[in-house]
Amino acid sequence: MLKKKTITLFDFTEGHAVQISRVIAEIKGKPSGPTVFFIGGMHGNEPTGVLALKHVMREVERLQPLLRGNVYALAGNLTALERGERFIQNDLNRVWHADQVERAKKRDFHPTEIINEVEEQIELWAKIDNIMQNSTGPFFFVNLHTTSVQSVPFVTMSDTIMNRKFVSKIPVPIVLGIEEYLTEPLLSYVNELGCVSVAFEGGQHSEAASVHNHEAMIWLSLAYSGAMKQIEIPGFRKHAEHLKLSTEKNSAVYEIRSRLGIEPGQMFQMMPGFVNFQEIKQDQPLARLDGKTVRAEEDGMIFMPLYQAQGSDGFFTIRKIRRFWLGVSYVFRRLKLFRLLRFLPGVRPFMDSDETMVVNTAVAKWYSTEILHLMGYRRKKKRGGLILFMRRKYDFKGPRNR
Ligand SMILES: [Zn+2]
Numbered sequence: 165m166l167k168k169k170t171i172t173l174f175d176f177t178e179g180h181a182v183q184i185s186r187v188i189a190e191i192k193g194k195p196s197g198p199t200v201f202f203i204g205g206m207h208g209n210e211p212t213g214v215l216a217l218k219h220v221m222r223e224v225e226r227l228q229p230l231l232r233g234n235v236y237a238l239a240g241n242l243t244a245l246e247r248g249e250r251f252i253q254n255d256l257n258r259v260w261h262a263d264q265v266e267r268a269k270k271r272d273f274h275p276t277e278i279i280n281e282v283e284e285q286i287e288l289w290a291k292i293d294n295i296m297q298n299s300t301g302p303f304f305f306v307n308l309h310t311t312s313v314q315s316v317p318f319v320t321m322s323d324t325i326m327n328r329k330f331v332s333k334i335p336v337p338i339v340l341g342i343e344e345y346l347t348e349p350l351l352s353y354v355n356e357l358g359c360v361s362v363a364f365e366g367g368q369h370s371e372a373a374s375v376h377n378h379e380a381m382i383w384l385s386l387a388y389s390g391a392m393k394q395i396e397i398p399g400f401r402k403h404a405e406h407l408k409l410s411t412e413k414n415s416a417v418y419e420i421r422s423r424l425g426i427e428p429g430q431m432f433q434m435m436p437g438f439v440n441f442q443e444i445k446q447d448q449p450l451a452r453l454d455g456k457t458v459r460a461e462e463d464g465m466i467f468m469p470l471y472q473a474q475g476s477d478g479f480f481t482i483r484k485i486r487r488f489w490l491g492v493s494y495v496f497r498r499l500k501l502f503r504l505l506r507f508l509p510g511v512r513p514f515m516d517s518d519e520t521m522v523v524n525t526a527v528a529k530w531y532s533t534e535i536l537h538l539m540g541y542r543r544k545k546k547r548g549g550l551i552l553f554m555r556r557k558y559d560f561k562g563p564r565n566r
Contacts, residue, residue: 171246175215177375182218184245186287188237189221197233198389199299201292202382204237204308206257206350208244209369209472213308216366216378223398224386230396235386236295240288243280250474252280258346259285260353269293296357301562303359304330304389307351308378310369312472315440316411317377321362322355323542325497325560328490330360334384335408337441338417339467339482341542345423346477358562360389373410380406414441417485419537421464424478430454432478438469444481451478493538497559502539514552521553 170185188204204213217237224235239245241256259281267273268286296303318337321327331338343352355361364381367374380403386392387400394400408415426432433452444450444460451458451469460481467480496502506513510527514520521541526549536542541553 169242171242173211173214173245175218176370177215177372178219182215184214184218184239184242186239186242186291188214188217188239189225189235190237191221191224191228191231191235193228193231193233193235193391195233197231198302198304198391199233199295200235200304200306200385200389200391201295202235202237202306202308202385203240203288203350204378205242205245206240206307207250207255207309208241208246208252209248209250210308210310211245211248212310212366212370212374213364213378214239214245216308216375216382219375220379220382227392227396230393231391233389233391234295234299235391236291238288238291241281241284243284250472254279254281255476256281256284256288257349257351260348260350262353262356264348265289265353292354301359302389303354303357303562304385305351305354305359305361306381306385307361307363308381309363309365310367310371310374311365311440311468312369312475313438313440313469314368315365315468316414317364317366317374317381317407318411318440319362319364320351322352322556323537323540324355324556324558325494325540326360326558326562327355327362328494330388331362333388334381335404335413335415336364336381336411337414339420340417340485341420341537342480344542344544345420345425345480356557358558360562367410376406377410379403417487417490418465418467418482419485420467421481421483422461423480424451424453424458426453426470426476426478432470434469434471434479438466438479440467440469441482442466453478489538493540496538497540502541502555505535505539508535519555519557523551523553525549525551 170183172181175182204217221237244251268289320339320342322343323340351361351363366377383403387394431454444466446462448460449457464481464483467482469479510524512522514522536553541555545552
């Protein structure tokens with residue numbers, strides 16, 4: 165059913181064509197070390213991560229004797245990359261529901277269901293699964309993306325302590341809580357398996373600067389995962405400095421406050437001129453949806469405004485989290501204070517487990533979201549007046565991580 169595919173991309177930073185297949189590089193080092201995955205091009209109109217992987221992996225091949233653990237560079241949606249489109253029939257980064265992955269593993273699809281993205285998912289997961297079954301971990305996933313809007317580079321991730329630790333020295337803004345709003349990105353799926361898992365947004369699609377930002381992120385990730393020592397990486401300080409400058413020294417931590425979703429068939433248009441992380445004021449007009457003006461619900465910043473035809477996230481709003489609260493939440497989780505949540509009015513554990521809390525919003529409206537976020541409960545499902553908050557299973561370390 166599946167055949168090996170190789171596509172040709174034009175490397176606009178080096179001025180020549182490059183051949184890309186699912187596995188861009190697979191470099192094995194000393195057995196005692198992490199397994200680091202880089203994935204570029206989950207969206208086909210985001211080739212810069214793939215180009216950066218091609219460049220950096222060329223160097224890492226040469227440095228292989230110094231490598232601890234294994235490094236894999238994978239390409240996401242090959243057919244979409246070839247056509248320069250975000251996806252062909254379905255967004256490859258929104259299909260990572262556990263049931264769907266299980267079907268991909270078993271190749272359990274009716275022939276009429278086999279669209280491009282199903283094939284891509286089957287192949288990509290087969291590769292990742294195979295590597296994970298044959299490695300001991302710890303596992304690090306770095307997913308390379310770009311945005312349609314002009315942006316400084318930044319990281320999005322689930323708020324687990326192991327993710328925080330990994331990115332703590334990466335000098336870019338960090339945005340927490342996106343998984344509450346996105347349908348099943350690969351990021352969340354591997355995070356649930358107990359891996360460190362972050363998405364790096366390297367800048368705007370098809371900009372040379374984005375390629376350089378991705379390159380810097382790849383090198384820093386190799387160092388901070390423990391796969392290489394900083395002093396063994398050529399120009400390490402230069403890469404760190406490069407990211408610092410390209411983010412205008414912004415390494416603050418933000419949380420998502422709201423998302424404007426676009427349903428199929430709706431007419432969405434962002435007001436012109438927004439850049440990522442731009443400050444907004446309450447009631448400020450942000451976009452038009454089906455002829456109506458959408459205004460900001462509160463003061464904050466605009467995040468990932470959509471300026472392209474394909475996509476279902478119109479924009480997000482974010483707010484800065486103070487360092488103090490990050491410290492508090494670390495201590496609370498270390499002391500397992502989430503066990504006390506069940507004694508708060510309006511909050512009760514679901515099926516007697518501390519993993520999921522049922523919150524009655526009529527009783528616990530003012531404090532619930534803030535406290536639960538602090539304790540590491542992020543995802544929520546609404547059921548009438550009740551909201552389910554779920555804790556990440558693996559917070560401080562994964563199941564097989566040393
Ligand atoms: Zn993307």
